[in-house]
Amino acid sequence: MSELFKPITLNGVTLRNRVVVPPMCQYSASDGLPNDWHLVHYGSIAAGGAGAVIIEATAVSPEGRISPYDLGLWNDEQADRFARIFSFIESQGAVPAVQIAHAGRKACTDKPWLGGKPLTDWTDLLAPSAIPFDTECQTPAAMTVAQIHEMTDRFAESAMRAVRAGAQIIELHAAHGYLLSEFISPISNKREDEYGGSLENRARFLIETVKAVQSAIGTAVPISVRISATDWLPDGQQPEDSVKLVNMLKPLGVALIDVSTAGVALAKIPAGSGFQVPFAEKIKKETGMTTSAVGLITEAQHAESIVAEGKADIVMIGRGHLKNHQWTIHAARELGAEAPIPPQYLRSYR
Numbered sequence: 543m544s545e546l547f548k549p550i551t552l553n554g555v556t557l558r559n560r561v562v563v564p565p566m567c568q569y570s571a572s573d574g575l576p577n578d579w580h581l582v583h584y585g586s587i588a589a590g591g592a593g594a595v596i597i598e599a600t601a602v603s604p605e606g607r608i609s610p611y612d613l614g615l616w617n618d619e620q621a622d623r624f625a626r627i628f629s630f631i632e633s634q635g636a637v638p639a640v641q642i643a644h645a646g647r648k649a650c651t652d653k654p655w656l657g658g659k660p661l662t663d664w665t666d667l668l669a670p671s672a673i674p675f676d677t678e679c680q681t682p683a684a685m686t687v688a689q690i691h692e693m694t695d696r697f698a699e700s701a702m703r704a705v706r707a708g709a710q711i712i713e714l715h716a717a718h719g720y721l722l723s724e725f726i727s728p729i730s731n732k733r734e735d736e737y738g739g740s741l742e743n744r745a746r747f748l749i750e751t752v753k754a755v756q757s758a759i760g761t762a763v764p765i766s767v768r769i770s771a772t773d774w775l776p777d778g779q780q781p782e783d784s785v786k787l788v789n790m791l792k793p794l795g796v797a798l799i800d801v802s803t804a805g806v807a808l809a810k811i812p813a814g815s816g817f818q819v820p821f822a823e824k825i826k827k828e829t830g831m832t833t834s835a836v837g838l839i840t841e842a843q844h845a846e847s848i849v850a851e852g853k854a855d856i857v858m859i860g861r862g863h864l865k866n867h868q869w870t871i872h873a874a875r876e877l878g879a880e881a882p883i884p885p886q887y888l889r890s891y892r
């Protein structure tokens with residue numbers, strides 16, 4: 543009996559299995575609006591059997607996009623377009639989810655396939671402190687406390703739009719050196735007010751955002767928080783800090799900690815098969831939180847063992863699903879589980 547293909551319930555929302563498609567930017571929108579690409583891409587992946595599909599980093603405000611081609615949820619027209627995608631994902635048996643985000647000081651890049659260089663005409667970068675991500679990026683403005691409070695409202699409004707449009711899980715992007723994670727990391731946060739200094743202070747913006755989102759969407763909608771468990775740098779966020787951070791999020795009723803790493807500054811990362819799993823395992827064991835593991839997990843047996851050995855509750859398969867939208871169906875067949883094959887495709891799997 544496969545453990546990976548056992549359903550899991552997050553705050554009352556049940557995923558048919560523990561394979562989740564993590565957020566992956568498509569750099570294919572204009573004005574933050576989902577279009578045919580997003581419908582076909584996410585629809586096809588949802589038909590491939592995963593328990594949930596998390597739509598890519600979606601900006602809470604225009605200046606918070608990683609690139610001008612990111613999705614957004616800062617207006618109702620965008621939400622209306624999301625509704626069709628969420629509804630199709632759900633019709634295929636997957637739970638529709640979206641990651642809401644603000645790119646902070648990293649909101650400055652072109653499409654990766656056009657070089658991914660910082661854009662010089664992107665002038666309104668926001669961050670905890672006026673420190674650029676690197677020498678090619680512009681220097682961001684250190685946010686005032688009023689701007690922090692406004693940003694918390696932006697997250698809450700975007701989450702509410704997403705839920706009204708049909709999202710059943712809201713993920714907050716607090717990883718990879720984007721705005722929420724810039725506050726958490728001591729590398730990018732040099733503030734001397736109540737939002738900087740101690741870990742408690744650096745976590746304040748995230749905690750206030752979780753609370754604001756929760757009061758906007760209600761406690762029935764599960765919230766996932768993606769964190770960078772380590773910056774992989776001696777002066778950055780350490781795994782022990784992340785355990786403390788998760789212990790601050792736990793009493794708020796966060797349903798899932800999506801454990802990733804890195805992104806706040808350039809670092810030497812020992813990337814290899816399942817290299818981030820030990821962080822998901824540590825956080826799960828030391829906090830009792832439901833966690834997901836992600837990163838270079840490509841084989842069905844590997845994903846199965848992560849769940850079966852109690853290292854994480856959910857396994858996210860990113861690039862595996864980009865290469866093969868039906869990764870989950872193939873994994874189910876390999877593991878002898880009932881495969882969630884769309885009836886239209888049944889004859890090809892006989």
Ligand SMILES: Cc1cc2nc3c(=O)[nH]c(=O)nc-3n(C[C@H](O)[C@H](O)[C@H](O)COP(=O)(O)O)c2cc1C
Nearest residue numbers: 564565566567598599836837838839858859860861
């Ligand atoms: C094309 C692409 C876009 C990505 N965009 C996002 C994103 O929007 N938000 C995010 O948190 N991570 C993003 N990631 C990271 C993935 O969610 C995932 O953590 C990473 O690819 C490692 O998992 P994998 O080895 O299974 O692909 C992206 C990765 C890829 C390849």
